[in-house]
Amino acid sequence: MTTRNFVLLSAAAAALITLAACSSNSSSASGSSSGSNKITIGQDQANDHGTQDATGKSTFEIEADNDSSGYYFNPTILQGSAGQSITLEIKNEGSVPHNFSITSMNVNVTIQPGASQEMKVTFPQTGTVEYFCSFHHALGMAGELSVA
Numbered sequence: 001m002t003t004r005n006f007v008l009l010s011a012a013a014a015a016l017i018t019l020a021a022c023s024s025n026s027s028s029a030s031g032s033s034s035g036s037n038k039i040t041i042g043q044d045q046a047n048d049h050g051t052q053d054a055t056g057k058s059t060f061e062i063e064a065d066n067d068s069s070g071y072y073f074n075p076t077i078l079q080g081s082a083g084q085s086i087t088l089e090i091k092n093e094g095s096v097p098h099n100f101s102i103t104s105m106n107v108n109v110t111i112q113p114g115a116s117q118e119m120k121v122t123f124p125q126t127g128t129v130e131y132f133c134s135f136h137h138a139l140g141m142a143g144e145l146s147v148a
């Protein structure tokens with residue numbers, strides 16, 4: 001390798017590092033400074049604990065939980081493909097009973113602390129379907145099945 005090529009590569013690497021630093025800065029700047037991020041789910045302001053992709057999977061675990069930051073589902077947004085059917089395992093890792101409800105699918109199950117419950121659901125053809133905990137809905141315990 002010539003010295004000139006090495007210098008070019010170093011410059012490219014430095015540019016990549018700068019880009020990475022910029023993008024991580026901008027994503028943290030867009031979030032709430034309080035540490036409890038909210039996301040709009042349907043008509044609700046839900047506590048955001050992330051997005052995961054279940055495309056191609058036949059089962060997926062969703063954590064129903066509560067801690068000092070509030071009540072939440074993790075992930076809060078579960079992405080999948082249009083009409084995909086999937087068995088969700090709702091695991092209550094919190095200290096109080098939680099619930100998993102999807103109004104349009106007549107899903108309404110309550111899960112005790114430490115327990116889990118499986119149910120089969122179907123992703124919509126387009127858009128989103130909201131799920132929520134009937135006990136803590138007003139406190140931001142909601143999420144959605146989402147089709148890109």
Ligand SMILES: [Cu+2]
Nearest residue numbers: 098099133136
């Ligand atoms: Cu709950």
